[in-house]
Structure formats: C-alpha cells, structure tokens
Amino acid sequence: MIKSPHYLVGTFILLLSCLVSHAAIISVDGSKNSKSIKDAIAGAAPYDTIMVAAGVYFENSIHITKPITLIGKDNPVLDANHEQVEILLVASDHVHISGFTFRNVDISYLNDLAAVKVRGVKHGSVSNNTLENCFFGIYLGNVQNYTVSNNVITGNFVNEASAGNAIHVWKGKHITITGNTLSKHRDGVYFEFVDSSVVANNYSFNNLRYGLHYMFSNDGIYNHNTFKHNGSGVAVMFSSRVEMIRNTFVENKGGASYGLLLKEISDGTIGQNLFIQNTKGVLAEGANRLVFEENQFTMNGTAIDMKGNSLDNVITRNNFLANTFEIVTNSNHNINTYNANYWSMYSGYDLDRDGIGDVPYRPVNLFARITNEIPAATLMLHSFFVNMLDATERIFPDLIPAELVDENPMMKPYVYDFD
Numbered sequence: 001m002i003k004s005p006h007y008l009v010g011t012f013i014l015l016l017s018c019l020v021s022h023a024a025i026i027s028v029d030g031s032k033n034s035k036s037i038k039d040a041i042a043g044a045a046p047y048d049t050i051m052v053a054a055g056v057y058f059e060n061s062i063h064i065t066k067p068i069t070l071i072g073k074d075n076p077v078l079d080a081n082h083e084q085v086e087i088l089l090v091a092s093d094h095v096h097i098s099g100f101t102f103r104n105v106d107i108s109y110l111n112d113l114a115a116v117k118v119r120g121v122k123h124g125s126v127s128n129n130t131l132e133n134c135f136f137g138i139y140l141g142n143v144q145n146y147t148v149s150n151n152v153i154t155g156n157f158v159n160e161a162s163a164g165n166a167i168h169v170w171k172g173k174h175i176t177i178t179g180n181t182l183s184k185h186r187d188g189v190y191f192e193f194v195d196s197s198v199v200a201n202n203y204s205f206n207n208l209r210y211g212l213h214y215m216f217s218n219d220g221i222y223n224h225n226t227f228k229h230n231g232s233g234v235a236v237m238f239s240s241r242v243e244m245i246r247n248t249f250v251e252n253k254g255g256a257s258y259g260l261l262l263k264e265i266s267d268g269t270i271g272q273n274l275f276i277q278n279t280k281g282v283l284a285e286g287a288n289r290l291v292f293e294e295n296q297f298t299m300n301g302t303a304i305d306m307k308g309n310s311l312d313n314v315i316t317r318n319n320f321l322a323n324t325f326e327i328v329t330n331s332n333h334n335i336n337t338y339n340a341n342y343w344s345m346y347s348g349y350d351l352d353r354d355g356i357g358d359v360p361y362r363p364v365n366l367f368a369r370i371t372n373e374i375p376a377a378t379l380m381l382h383s384f385f386v387n388m389l390d391a392t393e394r395i396f397p398d399l400i401p402a403e404l405v406d407e408n409p410m411m412k413p414y415v416y417d418f419d
Contacts (some may be wrong), residue, residue: 023047030076037078038062041070046179046246052076060085065092072099075130080105080115090118098128105134114139114168118146125298126151136164138186140172147176155184160208165190169197177202187213188230191220200224208233211252214242221245224385227252227259233278235261242268246418250276261299262287262310269293274418275300281323284310293317294416302328313333319413320344320363327363327404334404342410351413361409364401 024039026048035043037059040050046066054074058081064070070088077100078087084106088097095118102115114125114136125147131137137153140146148167157163163186169175175197182188187206188211191197199222205212211227212234214220221243227233233252234241242265249259259278260270264286273295275281281300284290287310296305296319302317303323309332318341320326326343340356348359 019139023049025049025051027051027053028356029053030057032363037070041066041068044068047094060087062088064090065270067092067094069096070100070151071242072129074102075099075101077101078115079103080134082106084111084113086113086115086117088116090116091120091122091125091221093123095121095124097126101130101132102134102137103132104401105136107164108133109162112136112164112168113141114164117141118143118152121146125149130154131166132413134164135167137166138168140169142171142175143169143175146172146174147178148180149176150179152181153183153185157186157208163208164177165213166204166207168195171299172197176200182211183207187211187249188227188254189213191215191217193217195219202226203228205229207231213240218242223247227248228259229253231263232257233259233334235263236265237261237263238270239265240267244270245269245271246272248274248276249278249281250274252278254279254359258305261285265290270295272418273414274298275303280305283307284313286310287403290314291316294414295319296416297321297323297326297417299323301325304328306336307331308333312340313337316340317414321413325365329364329401329404332359332401334401338406339402340408342413343406344413346409348409355411357411359409361406362404363406364404379399 014400022319026044028034028037035173041058048068052072054076056077056079057080060080080087082104087102098388105113105115115131115134117139119141122144123227126138128150129151130381131153133156138148143210153166155260165187166182166185168190170192174193177199178201180202182204183206185207186209188207189212192215192219202225205228207230209231210231214236215237218240223245226248228250231251252259259275259282260282262284271293280302281297283305285307290313292315294317298321300323302325303320305328313336315338321344343361348357351358
C-alpha cells in the first residue's frame with residue numbers, strides 16, 4: 001500500500017522530534033578530566049548541546065559538521081593565540097553558537113580567516129558573543145536562513161589593506177543581522193550577492209571604510225541602524241529594491257566621505273533617516289527611481305549630491321536644516337522631482353498662509369557647483385563676491401539646471417517621530 005504524503009511528513013516530524021527529545025547536554029569545563037571542545041563535538045550526537053564553562057581555551061580549527069548547540073557559560077574565551085587559523089568552522093545546518101569570547105585571529109593576506117566561519121548551510125545562528133582582535137569576525141559564505149545577533153565585534157586595524165570585516169556575508173539569502181555593535185574593522189557589515197535579507201538595530205562606528213557595504217544584493221532592508229565616525233557611512237551599489245528606513249548617519253567625515261553612497265541602484269526607498277554632520281549626506285550616482293521621503297539633513301557639508309545620471313527620483317517631504325549646500329549636481333538638466341520639502345535657506349513668503357511658500361525655491365546655487373569641481377574654492381564661501389555670483393545666477397540661470405526647483409517649499413520644518 002502506498003502511504004500518503006501527509007503520512008510520510010507526519011512520520012518524519014515524529015522521528016525528528018524523537019531525536020531532539022533525546023538530545024544530551026555535554027559539559028566541558030577545562031579541567032584535566034574534561035574533554036576538549038573538539039572532543040566533545042566529535043562525540044556528540046546530532047542536536048546535542050555542548051555547555052562550555054568559564055576559562056580560556058587555546059583551541060582552534062574546531063570543525064562542526066553536525067547540528068548542535070554550543071553554549072558558553074559565564075563567557076568562556078576561545079583564543080587563537082595570534083595564529084593564522086580560524087577558531088570555529090561550521091559546515092552543518094542547525095548549529096547555534098552563543099555566549100563566547102573569540103579573540104586573536106591573526107591577519108592573513110591569502111585567506112579570509114575568521115573567528116567563526118559558516119559555509120554552505122541552511123538555518124543557524126551566532127548570537128550574544130564578543131569578538132576581539134580577529135581578522136574577520138563572523139564570515140558567512142553561501143548561507144541561507146541565518147541569524148547573526150547581539151554580538152560585539154571589535155578590531156584594532158589602522159589601514160584598510162590589512163583589515164577584515166566585522167560581519168562578512170558572501171552569497172546568501174534570508175540573512176538577519178541585528179543588534180550587533182561593530183567597530184575598528186574595514187567594513188562593519190559587508191554584503192555581496194545577498195538577497196531578501198535584513199540589517200537592523202546595529203551600531204557600526206569607527207570602521208575604516210564603510211559602516212555597511214552593500215553590493216549586488218536585492219530585495220533587502222536595512223533599518224534602525226546607526227553609522228557613526230566611519231570612513232563613510234553606507235555604500236549601496238549595483239542593487240535593486242532596497243529599503244533604507246530610519247537609520248542615523250552621523251559624522252562620517254573625510255575628503256571623500258558621505259553618509260550614504262548610492263551607486264547604480266534602482267527602485268528603492270530612503271525614508272525617515274537622519275543625516276547629521278556628514279561631509280555629504282547622500283551621494284547619488286546612477287541612482288534611479290528612488291523615493292527620498294521624510295528624511296532630515298542637518299548641518300552636512302552637502303545634503304544631497306545628485307549626479308546627472310540619476311534619473312526619475314522623487315525627493316519629497318524632507319527637512320534640509322543648516323547645511324552648507326543643500327543640493328549639488330554636475331548637470332545643467334534635472335530629471336528628478338523635488339516637491340514639498342522644507343529648506344532652511346528659503347527666504348520666500350507665504351501671503352495666503354497655507355504653509356507653502358508662494359515663490360518656488362531653487363536649492364542649487366552656482367557656488368555649490370564651483371566648489372564641487374574645485375573644493376579649495378570653499379575658502380570664499382561667505383564672501384561678498386560669492387553672494388553676488390549666486391544672486392546673478394538665480395536671475396539669469398545658465399550653469400545650474402532651471403528645472404531643478406521645488407514648486408511647493410514648506411514654510412516650517414516637518415516634525416517627525418524617529419523613535
């Protein structure tokens with residue numbers, strides 16, 4: 001008799017439940033009579049839990065090839081002792097790792113050595129760990145349905161060439177990166193070919209290159225993150241349908257720095273973000289069909305640098321507050337929509353008192369165009385000559401795009417709830 005599919009599925013679930021219900025707890029305490037972590041893993045049955053007591057364990061190249069849970073009790077330390085080795089290598093589904101300090105994985109110019117490297121698996125997690133002075137922190141390669149949460153990952157790198165990334169994900173899907181604190185690496189989070197994933201509630205600061213580096217990754221979202229004091233805040237490149245919601249980009253400064261770089265991306269949303277005191281709030285190059293809505297740009301060198309190859313974007317209901325330059329572009333034409341924004345430099349009037357300025361506002365000025373080409377010209381920023389140049393260009397526009405205008409500038413800034 002042929003069994004029905006429902007019968008077979010039920011039997012499989014029953015067998016799996018039996019396996020899990022008989023899972024054992026194996027203790028490792030570092031004493032002479034205790035097993036090593038490697039030996040405990042080797043002797044464990046699938047779905048067993050290995051509980052590691054406090055202490056310092058100089059074990060490395062620990063391979064996990066079966067589903068287990070590895071828990072540190074009272075923060076045991078796994079120390080690579082500054083060798084060019086990895087500490088944990090995970091090659092099984094359903095492995096969960098939490099409660100450890102990993103440290104001292106040395107730099108390698110041939111291999112991306114990591115404290116925890118996970119490859120070719122589905123389902124698992126790395127959570128509530130501390131990683132110190134490791135070349136790469138957590139490395140996921142060809143992984144699906146994985147969570148990296150609530151880890152503190154700190155490097156000590158001083159140049160990009162010899163630095164790895166705190167969290168590195170190559171080729172993944174349904175990855176969740178949440179609640180991590182990431183600093184002093186090359187990139188805080190690096191995504192490449194990672195689709196349908198979430199980066200949320202992380203604090204990425206003092207990284208040498210980017211707080212988040214997002215490449216060839218579609219249908220993702222990053223929200224409620226803070227990117228502070230990085231070489232640059234975030235780079236989103238060669239990607240589509242990315243939602244960037246309620247992030248804070250603050251004090252990402254340098255000669256070529258920005259809060260957010262958008263390069264060759266399309267059909268995304270940038271909403272309810274804070275851009276505060278960055279060299280440039282947003283640099284958009286080849287960015288198309290994006291919606292910038294309800295963001296606040298405060299005291300940036302340039303709020304938005306919108307290159308001429310960025311098309312069909314909508315910039316609406318944003319606050320532009322005390323930025324040196326509000327909009328910069330390298331084109332004489334504009335194919336984007338600016339509407340109903342608040343511009344602190346707007347000096348128009350509202351005779352009918354409907355809250356909307358009666359005179360359209362042109363946020364690009366000629367001197368912004370000049371300093372974009374010749375940065376040293378910024379020294380003349382507040383001179384009488386620059387004021388005359390700006391006034392003349394507004395009356396007889398020639399070098400700035402006449403189409404770049406907000407027809408409905410708001411008289412008061414919007415009040416947003418960024419909590």
